[in-house]
Structures are given as C-alpha cells and as structure tokens.
Amino acid sequence: MKIAITSLENNKASKMDPRFGRGAFFAVYDTENKEFSFYENEAKDAQGGAGPKAAELVVNLGVNKLLSSDFGPKAKAALEGMGIEMLLYSNEVKTVEEILLENS
Amino acid sequence: MTYKIAIASGKGGTGKTTVSLNLFYTLQKQLDQKIQLVDCDVEEPNINLFTKGELHSVSDVNIKIPVIDSDKCVYCGDCASACAYNAILFVKSISHIAVLEDLCHGCGACTYVCNQPDVIVEKDKKLGEVNVYSLENGNELVEGKIEIGSAIAVPVIGKTLKSTDENALRIIDAPPGTSCPVMETIKDVDYTILVTEPTPFGLNDLKLMVETMRKMKGKFGVVINRAGLGNLAIYDYLKEEKIELLMEIPFDKNLARIYSEGKIMVDEVPAIYEKYVKLFDKVKLNLDEANSYS
Numbered sequence A: 001m002k003i004a005i006t007s008l009e010n011n012k013a014s015k016m017d018p019r020f021g022r023g024a025f026f027a028v029y030d031t032e033n034k035e036f037s038f039y040e041n042e043a044k045d046a047q048g049g050a051g052p053k054a055a056e057l058v059v060n061l062g063v064n065k066l067l068s069s070d071f072g073p074k075a076k077a078a079l080e081g082m083g084i085e086m087l088l089y090s091n092e093v094k095t096v097e098e099i100l101l102e103n104s
Numbered sequence B: 001m002t003y004k005i006a007i008a009s010g011k012g013g014t015g016k017t018t019v020s021l022n023l024f025y026t027l028q029k030q031l032d033q034k035i036q037l038v039d040c041d042v043e044e045p046n047i048n049l050f051t052k053g054e055l056h057s058v059s060d061v062n063i064k065i066p067v068i069d070s071d072k073c074v075y076c077g078d079c080a081s082a083c084a085y086n087a088i089l090f091v092k093s094i095s096h097i098a099v100l101e102d103l104c105h106g107c108g109a110c111t112y113v114c115n116q117p118d119v120i121v122e123k124d125k126k127l128g129e130v131n132v133y134s135l136e137n138g139n140e141l142v143e144g145k146i147e148i149g150s151a152i153a154v155p156v157i158g159k160t161l162k163s164t165d166e167n168a169l170r171i172i173d174a175p176p177g178t179s180c181p182v183m184e185t186i187k188d189v190d191y192t193i194l195v196t197e198p199t200p201f202g203l204n205d206l207k208l209m210v211e212t213m214r215k216m217k218g219k220f221g222v223v224i225n226r227a228g229l230g231n232l233a234i235y236d237y238l239k240e241e242k243i244e245l246l247m248e249i250p251f252d253k254n255l256a257r258i259y260s261e262g263k264i265m266v267d268e269v270p271a272i273y274e275k276y277v278k279l280f281d282k283v284k285l286n287l288d289e290a291n292s293y294s
C-alpha cells in the first residue's frame, strides 16, 4: 500500500503542508518496500482546479490512502469518486516521516 | 450619443453601484435619448432593487460541456491533456475518467481531440441569464446574472454586453476587482470611471485598477467617494500620475441614509445632482475630444 501526505519540503525531516491542492510536495511511503519518495505537486500553481488535479497526480503515483488537514470540496469529491481513502490529519510538530509511519 | 461608460472599482463596497445609478438618473433627467443601465456585476447584480423595472425579456447563457461514455472510452488521456482548465479528471492506472462540470469552460477542445467515435457527446449547461427590464422614458436595465454556484462569469458578461442596444448611451456597472470579468466588461467601453475611497486600502486598489486601465489603454478618470474620511495620500497620487479627478462625494450621514432606504441621491439632493451633471460634462469632454482627433 502507498500512503501520502503533502509536505513543505522534499525530504523526510519536512513538516506537513496543511494545504492539499496547493501543497508544495507529496511525501509518499510505500509500506511494502518501506521506502519514502517525494514528488513536486505540479498542480499547485494551477489557475483553477488545483485540488482535483493534485488528486489525479497522487492517484497516478499509486497512492491508496491520503492524509491532509484540508482536502477542499472539489478534491474530496474527486478522491471519493476514485475510491481513495482520506484521513483528516493535522500536526505542525512531527516530521512527515513520523506521520506516515504512524498512520500506515 | 451612443457612448459606453463603465463604472469600476478595485474592490466591492466603494459605492460603484451608487455612482452608476446616480449617473443614470442624472442623464435621464438631462438627455432626450435612450439610455441603458447595464449590470455586469453578474455574481450579485443588485441594480434592479433600486430601479424596480418590469422584466420584459430573459435569455439563457449556455455552454456546451462534454459527457464521456466510459464504456467506449479507451483511456488514452488526450482529452485531459487538451483541457486547459483541469476539468477532466483522468487516472489511467485505475481507468478513471470524469468531467468536473464546475470547472469546464465549454471550449470544446476535448471533443476536438478525442479520436474515438461517439465517446464524447456534448450537452448544454446553463451558466446564467441576461434579463432586460423596462424603466421610465423607454430606458432599460440590462442585467447579467450567473447561476448560483457557477464561477464562470466571462461568457455571461460577454452576452450581457452583446444584448445592449447599440443606439443607446450605456452606463455599465462592472464587477469589482481587477480580474478577467472586469477586463471583459471594460475592454470595449469608451470610458471608465474608477470609484475609490480616500483610505490606504482604497489607494492600493486604485493603483491596481490604474495599472489594468493602462495595460488596456483605456480612458479613465477617478471618483472619490466618502471624501473627508481617511487621508490625502490619494490626492497626491492622482496629481503625480496626472489622473483626472472627476468628482468627490462627501462622506455624509444623510446620503448614507438615502442609499439605505433604496432612494436615489440625485432625486433627493440638488447639490449632488449638480455634481453628477459636472461629472458627465467632464467625461463627455474627454470622449468628444478623442473623437474629434480620429
């Protein structure tokens, strides 16, 4: 399974990015091979539809479960439509590594 | 006269609609010709609350949006790549495709690029409507209005302006802000009256509007509403930039009360009527000069 969260930087020590559609990076943890990978959110500067576009990008990465403190209504609808598990989560202290390990 | 004069402001609540209404009623008293008030504040048109006209025509503004048959789709993703508005959600790995109707601008690019037969068909989606109300003296209010929940204003504004009478003098109330809907409203007008307040926020919004006007090479001047509030920085700015100050409306509790009662200031206060007569004289001078050169 792959689980993901938006992160402020592209490394494991980064904090989570509270925004989903306009978050800077996606931190993805693969529970099978126990690897972390980071991807730039190419949707973050989209004029409109950043939320659903970001949803499309993460689902394309093979992610099945997503954490965010704010998905936004359009991204939420898109993710529901694609059957992706969503978890509302907020923490400004922990690193994305800690958060993903705890929630996987 | 068939001039198109827009009233705009960098943000809402500066008195833009008050200026549109009062200018209209002033001209209605002064001129013996057809005048149209045009409400392009399509998200929240409210001029009709004041003019109380009789609705005589309604026309819908529609766009064509795609409907994708997911059984016939081969999931090539061409349509999603062609869509400039992120309105097609496409994930190849899970064979998922969906049209996000709220984001679709009806450009037709997806239908054009799809090379599979009968996968995409188009259906009408209503974006808004244009309402025409009869007022006194054969004058009219032309009002654009977007559907609740729709965020796409530009085509509705375009159709509203197209529905106006080319032989009428048109007073156009623009939407607030400096984004596409405002540009669409003022791109073909003869003159734009910018309404602002003498506060730091007002000055900031005015500067953005002035930038927009200069980019579009449009003629404009400024009306200061609630003069006497705030500070004088705005006057220095106008002087430095050589921008014409067309009129000042003083901050006055009596005027605020007249507005809140839904009445028209130029009907109630002769001194204000005089101000609007002078305002139009200045605008007209600009326009007539420009025309005599061309």
Ligand code: SF4
Residues within 6 Å of the ligand: B064, B065, B066, B079, B082, B083, B084, B085, B086, B087, B088, B099, B103, B104, B105, B106, B107, B108, B109, B110, B111
């Ligand atoms: S009509 Fe244009 S905006 Fe709408 S989905 Fe197709 S390509 Fe996108």
Ligand code: SF4
Residues within 6 Å of the ligand: B068, B072, B073, B074, B075, B076, B077, B078, B079, B080, B097, B113, B114, B115, B116, B119, B120
């Ligand atoms: S272009 Fe046509 S066939 Fe290809 S994904 Fe879009 S709808 Fe399906």
